[in-house]
Amino acid sequence: INEVVKRQYEIGENFLTKSSKGWLGVSVYDFVNHPSIEIFKKIVDKVPYSPYASSAQYKLGVLYVKLGRFDDAVDEFQKVIDNYPDTEWAAPARYQLAIATSKSSYGNQYDSTALDEARKRLEEFIELHPDADISLDASKQLDSMRQREAAKNFETAEFYEKQLKFEAAILYYQIVVSDYKDSLLFDSASKSISEINFLLKQGLSPKEIFRRRKKSLVESNVLKEKVKELK
Numbered sequence: 001i002n003e004v005v006k007r008q009y010e011i012g013e014n015f016l017t018k019s020s021k022g023w024l025g026v027s028v029y030d031f032v033n034h035p036s037i038e039i040f041k042k043i044v045d046k047v048p049y050s051p052y053a054s055s056a057q058y059k060l061g062v063l064y065v066k067l068g069r070f071d072d073a074v075d076e077f078q079k080v081i082d083n084y085p086d087t088e089w090a091a092p093a094r095y096q097l098a099i100a101t102s103k104s105s106y107g108n109q110y111d112s113t114a115l116d117e118a119r120k121r122l123e124e125f126i127e128l129h130p131d132a133d134i135s136l137d138a139s140k141q142l143d144s145m146r147q148r149e150a151a152k153n154f155e156t157a158e159f160y161e162k163q164l165k166f167e168a169a170i171l172y173y174q175i176v177v178s179d180y181k182d183s184l185l186f187d188s189a190s191k192s193i194s195e196i197n198f199l200l201k202q203g204l205s206p207k208e209i210f211r212r213r214k215k216s217l218v219e220s221n222v223l224k225e226k227v228k229e230l231k
Contacts, residue, residue: 001047001050002050002051005043005047005050005051005052006052008039008042008043008052009039009040009043009052009055009056011039012035012036012039012040012043012056012059013036013059015034015035015036015039034063034067036059036063037060037063039056040056040057040059040060040063041056041060043056044056044057044060044079048083053084054080054083054084054087054088054089055089057076057079057080057083057084057089058076058077058080058089058092058093058096060076061073061076061077061080061093061096061097061100062096064076064100065096065099065100065103070100070101070103070104071104073096073100073104074097074100074101074104077093077094077096077097077100078093078097080093081093081094081097091125091128091129094121094124094125094128094129095122095125097121098117098118098119098121098122098125099118101117101118101121102117102118102145102148116149118145119145119146119149122145143182146180146182146183147180147183147184147227148227149180150176150179150180150183150184150185150186150227151183151185151224151227153172153173153175153176153179153180154172154173154176154185154188154189154220154224155224156172157169157170157171157172157173157176157189157192158217158220160172161196161210161213161217162210164206164207164209164210166196166200166206166209169192169196170192170193170196170197173189173190173192173193173196174189174193176189177189177190177193184223184226184227185220185223185224185227188216188219188220188223191216192213192216192220195212195213195216196209196213199212199213
Protein backbone atom coordinates (compact mmCIF):
# COMPACT_ATOMS: atom_id res chain seq x y z
CA ILE A 1 0.00 0.00 0.00
CA ASN A 2 2.80 2.39 0.90
CA GLU A 3 4.43 1.72 -2.45
CA VAL A 4 1.19 2.58 -4.27
CA VAL A 5 0.77 5.75 -2.20
CA LYS A 6 4.37 6.69 -2.91
CA ARG A 7 3.79 6.35 -6.66
CA GLN A 8 0.61 8.43 -6.44
CA TYR A 9 2.45 11.10 -4.48
CA GLU A 10 5.30 11.20 -7.00
CA ILE A 11 2.81 11.61 -9.86
CA GLY A 12 1.12 14.46 -7.97
CA GLU A 13 4.48 16.16 -7.40
CA ASN A 14 5.36 15.75 -11.06
CA PHE A 15 2.20 17.60 -12.10
CA LEU A 16 2.82 20.21 -9.39
CA THR A 17 6.29 21.13 -10.65
CA LYS A 18 5.51 20.70 -14.33
CA SER A 19 4.57 23.82 -16.28
CA SER A 20 1.07 23.64 -17.72
CA LYS A 21 0.65 24.11 -21.44
CA GLY A 22 -0.79 27.50 -22.25
CA TRP A 23 -2.75 28.98 -25.10
CA LEU A 24 -2.30 32.70 -25.78
CA GLY A 25 -0.75 33.05 -22.32
CA VAL A 26 -3.65 31.35 -20.51
CA SER A 27 -3.00 28.19 -18.50
CA VAL A 28 -5.15 25.16 -19.28
CA TYR A 29 -5.63 24.88 -15.51
CA ASP A 30 -7.75 28.03 -15.66
CA PHE A 31 -10.43 25.87 -17.25
CA VAL A 32 -9.98 22.49 -15.54
CA ASN A 33 -8.87 21.39 -12.09
CA HIS A 34 -5.14 20.88 -11.67
CA PRO A 35 -4.51 17.08 -11.74
CA SER A 36 -2.44 17.21 -8.55
CA ILE A 37 -5.48 18.37 -6.57
CA GLU A 38 -7.33 15.09 -7.05
CA ILE A 39 -4.20 13.01 -6.44
CA PHE A 40 -3.19 14.74 -3.20
CA LYS A 41 -6.79 14.79 -1.94
CA LYS A 42 -7.10 11.02 -2.48
CA ILE A 43 -3.95 10.42 -0.44
CA VAL A 44 -5.19 12.61 2.42
CA ASP A 45 -8.71 11.15 2.37
CA LYS A 46 -7.91 7.47 1.78
CA VAL A 47 -4.66 7.03 3.72
CA PRO A 48 -4.50 9.93 6.23
CA TYR A 49 -1.91 8.15 8.39
CA SER A 50 0.52 7.26 5.62
CA PRO A 51 4.00 8.84 5.55
CA TYR A 52 2.92 10.93 2.56
CA ALA A 53 -0.36 12.31 3.91
CA SER A 54 1.04 15.33 5.75
CA SER A 55 3.19 16.27 2.77
CA ALA A 56 0.24 15.86 0.39
CA GLN A 57 -1.87 18.06 2.63
CA TYR A 58 0.81 20.75 2.64
CA LYS A 59 1.34 20.51 -1.12
CA LEU A 60 -2.40 21.05 -1.62
CA GLY A 61 -2.03 24.40 0.10
CA VAL A 62 1.02 25.28 -1.99
CA LEU A 63 -0.85 24.33 -5.15
CA TYR A 64 -3.83 26.51 -4.28
CA VAL A 65 -1.49 29.45 -3.67
CA LYS A 66 0.09 28.80 -7.06
CA LEU A 67 -3.38 28.85 -8.64
CA GLY A 68 -4.34 32.04 -6.80
CA ARG A 69 -7.04 30.23 -4.78
CA PHE A 70 -5.98 31.73 -1.47
CA ASP A 71 -9.15 30.94 0.51
CA ASP A 72 -8.70 27.24 -0.34
CA ALA A 73 -5.01 27.49 0.55
CA VAL A 74 -5.90 28.87 3.99
CA ASP A 75 -8.12 25.84 4.65
CA GLU A 76 -5.46 23.33 3.56
CA PHE A 77 -2.61 24.86 5.56
CA GLN A 78 -4.84 24.98 8.63
CA LYS A 79 -5.52 21.24 8.20
CA VAL A 80 -1.76 20.59 8.22
CA ILE A 81 -1.47 22.42 11.55
CA ASP A 82 -4.55 20.72 13.04
CA ASN A 83 -4.03 17.18 11.76
CA TYR A 84 -0.23 16.92 11.50
CA PRO A 85 1.14 19.20 14.23
CA ASP A 86 4.19 17.04 14.95
CA THR A 87 5.41 16.69 11.38
CA GLU A 88 8.05 18.68 9.53
CA TRP A 89 5.28 20.36 7.53
CA ALA A 90 3.59 22.07 10.50
CA ALA A 91 6.13 24.91 10.80
CA PRO A 92 6.16 25.95 7.13
CA ALA A 93 2.36 25.54 7.08
CA ARG A 94 2.05 28.22 9.79
CA TYR A 95 4.17 30.55 7.68
CA GLN A 96 2.31 29.79 4.45
CA LEU A 97 -1.01 30.16 6.27
CA ALA A 98 -0.13 33.72 7.22
CA ILE A 99 0.81 34.63 3.66
CA ALA A 100 -2.30 33.02 2.18
CA THR A 101 -4.49 34.72 4.77
CA SER A 102 -3.15 38.14 3.80
CA LYS A 103 -4.05 37.46 0.16
CA SER A 104 -7.45 35.87 0.72
CA SER A 105 -10.76 37.56 -0.02
CA TYR A 106 -11.57 38.96 3.41
CA GLY A 107 -13.79 42.03 3.56
CA ASN A 108 -13.69 45.10 1.37
CA GLN A 109 -11.02 47.61 0.42
CA TYR A 110 -10.94 49.21 3.87
CA ASP A 111 -11.19 46.03 5.91
CA SER A 112 -7.83 44.95 7.40
CA THR A 113 -9.14 41.67 8.91
CA ALA A 114 -6.95 39.46 6.71
CA LEU A 115 -3.83 41.51 7.36
CA ASP A 116 -4.43 41.48 11.11
CA GLU A 117 -4.91 37.71 11.08
CA ALA A 118 -1.85 37.14 8.90
CA ARG A 119 0.31 39.34 11.12
CA LYS A 120 -0.75 37.40 14.22
CA ARG A 121 0.03 34.09 12.51
CA LEU A 122 3.47 35.28 11.38
CA GLU A 123 4.30 36.58 14.85
CA GLU A 124 3.25 33.22 16.26
CA PHE A 125 5.40 31.37 13.72
CA ILE A 126 8.49 33.47 14.48
CA GLU A 127 7.98 33.00 18.23
CA LEU A 128 7.57 29.21 17.93
CA HIS A 129 10.36 28.73 15.37
CA PRO A 130 12.98 31.45 15.91
CA ASP A 131 15.75 29.27 14.46
CA ALA A 132 13.84 28.06 11.41
CA ASP A 133 15.47 28.80 8.06
CA ILE A 134 12.40 30.73 6.91
CA SER A 135 12.05 32.87 10.04
CA LEU A 136 14.12 35.65 8.47
CA ASP A 137 11.84 35.64 5.45
CA ALA A 138 8.84 35.59 7.78
CA SER A 139 10.19 38.68 9.53
CA LYS A 140 10.43 40.46 6.18
CA GLN A 141 6.88 39.42 5.37
CA LEU A 142 5.77 40.73 8.74
CA ASP A 143 7.35 44.11 8.01
CA SER A 144 5.67 44.14 4.61
CA MET A 145 2.31 43.45 6.22
CA ARG A 146 2.78 46.28 8.70
CA GLN A 147 3.46 48.60 5.77
CA ARG A 148 0.25 47.44 4.13
CA GLU A 149 -1.72 47.84 7.37
CA ALA A 150 -0.46 51.41 7.59
CA ALA A 151 -1.46 51.97 3.97
CA LYS A 152 -4.99 50.70 4.71
CA ASN A 153 -5.38 53.27 7.49
CA PHE A 154 -3.84 55.97 5.30
CA GLU A 155 -6.28 55.17 2.47
CA THR A 156 -9.17 55.29 4.93
CA ALA A 157 -8.02 58.75 6.02
CA GLU A 158 -7.92 59.88 2.42
CA PHE A 159 -11.39 58.46 1.85
CA TYR A 160 -12.77 60.61 4.67
CA GLU A 161 -10.90 63.63 3.33
CA LYS A 162 -12.61 63.23 -0.02
CA GLN A 163 -15.91 63.13 1.86
CA LEU A 164 -14.82 66.42 3.53
CA LYS A 165 -14.91 64.70 6.94
CA PHE A 166 -11.62 66.06 8.22
CA GLU A 167 -11.92 65.01 11.87
CA ALA A 168 -12.33 61.38 10.83
CA ALA A 169 -9.44 61.75 8.39
CA ILE A 170 -7.16 63.08 11.13
CA LEU A 171 -8.13 60.13 13.33
CA TYR A 172 -6.86 57.61 10.77
CA TYR A 173 -3.76 59.62 9.88
CA GLN A 174 -3.00 59.62 13.60
CA ILE A 175 -3.19 55.82 13.69
CA VAL A 176 -0.43 55.70 11.07
CA VAL A 177 1.68 58.16 13.06
CA SER A 178 1.13 56.46 16.42
CA ASP A 179 1.21 52.76 15.48
CA TYR A 180 3.37 52.59 12.36
CA LYS A 181 6.40 54.78 12.95
CA ASP A 182 8.43 52.59 10.56
CA SER A 183 5.91 53.04 7.75
CA LEU A 184 6.80 54.62 4.42
CA LEU A 185 3.69 56.74 4.91
CA PHE A 186 4.61 58.05 8.38
CA ASP A 187 5.93 61.42 7.17
CA SER A 188 2.99 61.93 4.80
CA ALA A 189 0.51 61.16 7.58
CA SER A 190 2.25 63.61 9.94
CA LYS A 191 2.28 66.28 7.24
CA SER A 192 -1.41 65.69 6.49
CA ILE A 193 -2.39 66.15 10.14
CA SER A 194 -0.44 69.42 10.37
CA GLU A 195 -1.83 70.78 7.10
CA ILE A 196 -5.45 69.92 7.88
CA ASN A 197 -5.26 71.41 11.39
CA PHE A 198 -3.63 74.58 10.01
CA LEU A 199 -6.29 74.99 7.30
CA LEU A 200 -9.11 74.32 9.76
CA LYS A 201 -7.82 77.13 11.99
CA GLN A 202 -8.01 79.51 9.00
CA GLY A 203 -11.77 79.11 8.97
CA LEU A 204 -11.77 77.94 5.35
CA SER A 205 -14.68 76.08 3.84
CA PRO A 206 -14.38 72.26 3.58
CA LYS A 207 -14.19 72.46 -0.22
CA GLU A 208 -11.41 75.04 -0.07
CA ILE A 209 -9.47 72.93 2.41
CA PHE A 210 -9.75 69.92 0.11
CA ARG A 211 -8.69 72.02 -2.89
CA ARG A 212 -5.52 73.12 -1.10
CA ARG A 213 -4.84 69.56 0.02
CA LYS A 214 -5.02 68.04 -3.45
CA LYS A 215 -1.30 68.36 -4.12
CA SER A 216 -0.41 66.46 -0.95
CA LEU A 217 -2.92 63.74 -1.82
CA VAL A 218 -1.34 63.30 -5.23
CA GLU A 219 2.17 63.14 -3.74
CA SER A 220 1.11 60.36 -1.37
CA ASN A 221 0.13 58.17 -4.32
CA VAL A 222 3.81 57.58 -5.10
CA LEU A 223 4.44 56.18 -1.62
CA LYS A 224 1.30 54.06 -1.72
CA GLU A 225 2.52 52.50 -4.97
CA LYS A 226 5.83 51.62 -3.27
CA VAL A 227 3.91 49.86 -0.50
CA LYS A 228 1.95 47.86 -3.10
CA GLU A 229 5.24 46.71 -4.63
CA LEU A 230 6.35 45.12 -1.36
CA LYS A 231 6.16 41.30 -1.43
